[in-house]
Amino acid sequence: MSLPTKLDAFQALDDRHVFVITLMEEYGFPSDAFAGWTFWHRCESDAVWIARSEMRPIPGIPTGAFGMMASKNIAQPTRLSASFIQRFGHLASRSTITLNHEGTRMFAAGNRISWPSDESPRHYSIVIGTITASNGEIYHVPVGRGRFERGQLCSDVPKAQRFQL
Amino acid sequence: MSWLEKCLQRYKPIVDDWDAFMHACQMPLPRAIWHNPLKASADDVRRLVAARVPEAQIIPWQTLAWRLPPGVKPGLWPEYRLGWIHGQEEVALWAVPLLNAQPGERVLDLCAAPGNKTAQLAVAMQDEGLIIANERRWDRLVSLRHNLERLGVTSALITRHDAARFTWLDGTVPKTPFALGGHGFDKVLVDVPCTCEGTTRKRNMHRRHSVDAYRKSVVQTQKGMLRRALALTRPGGLVAYATCTFAPEENEGVLNSIWPHVAEVVAMAPPAGLRISPGLAAWEGQTYRDDVRNAWRIWPHHNNSGGFFIALLRKLPEPSHMEPATDGHSVAAGGGIS
Numbered sequence: 380m381s382l383p384t385k386l387d388a389f390q391a392l393d394d395r396h397v398f399v400i401t402l403m404e405e406y407g408f409p410s411d412a413f414a415g416w417t418f419w420h421r422c423e424s425d426a427v428w429i430a431r432s433e434m435r436p437i438p439g440i441p442t443g444a445f446g447m448m449a450s451k452n453i454a455q456p457t458r459l460s461a462s463f464i465q466r467f468g469h470l471a472s473r474s475t476i477t478l479n480h481e482g483t484r485m486f487a488a489g490n491r492i493s494w495p496s497d498e499s500p501r502h503y504s505i506v507i508g509t510i511t512a513s514n515g516e517i518y519h520v521p522v523g524r525g526r527f528e529r530g531q532l533c534s535d536v537p538k539a540q541r542f543q544l
Numbered sequence: 545m546s547w548l549e550k551c552l553q554r555y556k557p558i559v560d561d562w563d564a565f566m567h568a569c570q571m572p573l574p575r576a577i578w579h580n581p582l583k584a585s586a587d588d589v590r591r592l593v594a595a596r597v598p599e600a601q602i603i604p605w606q607t608l609a610w611r612l613p614p615g616v617k618p619g620l621w622p623e624y625r626l627g628w629i630h631g632q633e634e635v636a637l638w639a640v641p642l643l644n645a646q647p648g649e650r651v652l653d654l655c656a657a658p659g660n661k662t663a664q665l666a667v668a669m670q671d672e673g674l675i676i677a678n679e680r681r682w683d684r685l686v687s688l689r690h691n692l693e694r695l696g697v698t699s700a701l702i703t704r705h706d707a708a709r710f711t712w713l714d715g716t717v718p719k720t721p722f723a724l725g726g727h728g729f730d731k732v733l734v735d736v737p738c739t740c741e742g743t744t745r746k747r748n749m750h751r752r753h754s755v756d757a758y759r760k761s762v763v764q765t766q767k768g769m770l771r772r773a774l775a776l777t778r779p780g781g782l783v784a785y786a787t788c789t790f791a792p793e794e795n796e797g798v799l800n801s802i803w804p805h806v807a808e809v810v811a812m813a814p815p816a817g818l819r820i821s822p823g824l825a826a827w828e829g830q831t832y833r834d835d836v837r838n839a840w841r842i843w844p845h846h847n848n849s850g851g852f853f854i855a856l857l858r859k860l861p862e863p864s865h866m867e868p869a870t871d872g873h874s875v876a877a878g879g880g881i882s
Contacts, residue, residue: 429698434674437714440703446698446699446700447696465626465696466698510622514594542622
């Protein structure tokens with residue numbers, strides 16, 4: 380494994396890039412949702428990162444992370460990272476699913492939930508969890524990416540970000 | 545005499561209450577958590593913490609942080625996994641507030657892993673601006689990235705480079721402490737590798753081998769890092785130098801190696817409730833520059849915390865002419881600063 384050191388290892392994506400357009404359309408983000416941020420494509424790994432617009436690679440210095448990873452693959456703008464969803468998912472207005480507390484408990488722990496296929500038109504969705512906190516208050520929180528597969532909603536939340544309710 | 549007491553015996557002349565100090569060093573360290581406003585509102589987190597741990601005490605000198613009773617493990621809470629809160633040693637919370645980082649600034653964290661203070665910087669800057677989070681060790685990059693992503697930080701560029709050879713943002717190398725070939729950083733945090741004697745409450749020092757030998761080598765590393773940090777800072781910019789050790793060689797001794805016309809150690813007013821001791825004026829026959837006393841020593845028995853040392857340095861404007869060095873400092877050939 381090596382870290383990129385050259386300036387052209389990362390390329391900024393402008394607003395007309397297919398990744399950005401697809402992301403905005405599929406999830407219904409408002410047009411100003413990412414004002415002040417820039418999406419960057421890391422050419423070697425194909426991942427897309429979101430970073431504050433002031434950020435640039437430093438020539439000659441290996442880069443380990445460029446802000447926050449938005450997607451592991453530029454060809455799959457809908458396959459968003461859990462970190463990205465947890466930070467920006469509340470701004471999405473389409474392709475979102477809200478789970479109840481029990482569903483959230485299953486999903487956040489990395490389990491599958493039975494899901495009728497006619498209610499799952501899209502392959503990936505932003506999953507909003509309903510968490511009943513220890514004080515009884517209810518929170519709706521973007522938890523991670525859900526994937527529909529054979530009548531089930533699969534949790535794509537990485538192991539390190541899973542939790543028990 | 546215990547192994548730990550033998551290890552710390554050399555500090556007996558500078559500790560005000562030896563028995564209390566030794567007792568504190570062997571007690572479990574209280575955990576602390578702080579609220580992450582990038583992901584959750586202060587009111588929500590305040591209510592959640594109060595419901596989960598009614599005995600949690602608000603830390604008065606932090607924006608919104610709590611000291612937890614022994615045995616509480618916040619790392620398992622959903623709020624932690626979702627990045628609404630973060631755990632950090634209480635005394636280590638101090639370094640970042642002193643820098644007073646502002647939104648839009650350029651800040652360098654030279655030894656960033658595991659990312660606790662980097663995240664604090666991002667929160668202070670409201671995730672606006674640029675933070676360079678540098679870490680040389682491969683194995684520590686993972687925790688650094690994981691913590692920053694979990695906390696929702698988008699303003700940090702993680703780099704892997706030797707801190708003592710770091711460059712400006714344009715990749716150019718400082719040739720002297722003042723030559724600003726690129727753009728200087730507004731603030732730099734240098735939380736250097738050290739002998740970690742102040743962390744005895746959370747780590748077992750018995751596992752450490754030959755602290756004395758390591759100290760001799762790490763001091764040179766620390767001096768190199770602080771000098772490079774100052775060289776990368778714009779005139780008027782601030783550098784926070786921090787360690788978690790009691791050793792004067794790694795604390796006041798490193799500050800003393802800085803040319804007085806390059807930077808001054810800034811006087812800081814401690815907040816009410818935090819007991820600090822000033823930096824030492826001398827140690828084992830060596831007298832330090834006067835402003836080293838502006839640094840803070842935080843002893844475990846004074847605040848029920850770990851041991852910590854922090855100094856805030858202000859980079860001075862370039863003098864109109866450079867006087868010849870008379871104190872043993874020199875500018876090394878080949879552009880390095882020594």
